[in-house]
Amino acid sequence: xxxxxxxxxxxxxxxxxxxxxxxxxxxxxxxxxxxxxxxxxxxxxxxxxxxxxxxxxxxxxxxxxxxxxxxxxxxxxxxxxxxxxxxxxxxxxxxxxxxxxxxxxxxxxxxxxxxxxxxxxxxxxxxxxxxxxxxxxxxxxxxxxxxxxxxxxxxxxxxxxxxxxxxxxxxxxxxxxxxxxxxxxxxxxxx
Numbered sequence: 001x002x003x004x005x006x007x008x009x010x011x012x013x014x015x016x017x018x019x020x021x022x023x024x025x026x027x028x029x030x031x032x033x034x035x036x037x038x039x040x041x042x043x044x045x046x047x048x049x050x051x052x053x054x055x056x057x058x059x060x061x062x063x064x065x066x067x068x069x070x071x072x073x074x075x076x077x078x079x080x081x082x083x084x085x086x087x088x089x090x091x092x093x094x095x096x097x098x099x100x101x102x103x104x105x106x107x108x109x110x111x112x113x114x115x116x117x118x119x120x121x122x123x124x125x126x127x128x129x130x131x132x133x134x135x136x137x138x139x140x141x142x143x144x145x146x147x148x149x150x151x152x153x154x155x156x157x158x159x160x161x162x163x164x165x166x167x168x169x170x171x172x173x174x175x176x177x178x179x180x181x182x183x184x185x186x187x188x189x190x191x
Contacts, residue, residue, distance in 0.1 A: 009143070010036045011148045012104040012112050014160070015043060016152040016173045025081050030157055031135055032090065041137040044079040044088055046161060047169035050132055053077045057087070057130065058116060074120075075166055078129030086133055090161070091125035105157055114136055127162040152177060 015031040031043040052060075054074035079088055093102065099112035106176050108125075118124030137145070145151055155176055164172045174180075 010041065010153055012107065012156045014154050014156050014173050015142075016154065016170065016177070018150055021150050025078065025135065026121070030169045030173045031080075032161060034068075034109050034134075034140070038139060040139050041142040043135045044077070044090060044129070044131045045135055046077055046090075046129055046131070047166050048078040049166055050076045052132065054119075054130060057111030065175065074130070077129060077131045077166065079133045082134050083131035084135045086134075087111060087113065087116075087130060088134055088159045089119075089128055089130050091115065091119075091128040092158075092162070094125045098124075103180075104156070107156070107161070127158075129162065 011032045013033050013115075015029070015033060017026050017029040019028075019029075021027055021029070025045060025048065028047070029045045030047045031045050033041060033043040035042040055075055057076050078084070090103075091097075091100070091108050091110070093098075093106055094110055095110075097110060097115055098107065099106040100110040100112065103109050115124065115128075116130075119128050119130075142151075146153065153172070154173060157173075157176060160169055160172050160176065
């Protein structure tokens with residue numbers, strides 16, 4: 001088991017799935033890491049659409065969004081296989097949301113549904129991602145997966161996080177590494 005002190009924390013980084021990862025949640029996944037410490041890691045997959053629209057989520061949560069017509073096509077993502085019935089909202093930093101925790105100077109995370117009714121209005125955060133579930137790793141597990149070449153890592157990019165369409169996030173993240181998708185192989189080895 002590797003020690004987190006031997007590597008930097010990956011909080012506010014993307015995990016980019018290598019082609020060898022074929023699990024339904026992680027195949028070509030881009031995962032935003034919201035917490036990483038000696039106890040483990042937590043992240044949200046940001047490019048796997050769920051079958052639930054934002055309108056359906058609002059209806060289920062009994063929130064009343066003023067901007068519902070504009071946001072009815074907003075995609076809710078599958079954040080990961082853990083607590084898939086629980087919502088997590090990544091949003092741009094905005095004061096006034098006491099239930100939101102700061103992940104970085106630009107990004108906040110909340111599980112409180114009070115923000116749902118404000119998304120898309122002048123009182124809500126400028127940008128957001130709504131996810132159901134999260135991805136979690138026990139102590140040392142993520143570090144081991146990285147050593148086994150399951151993930152590439154890169155500092156998070158707000159544009160990829162919020163602005164790039166879901167189906168283009170993986171390729172955009174790979175390209176940000178300075179490589180083309182075709183350069184990634186299914187198999188990896190150690191020299």
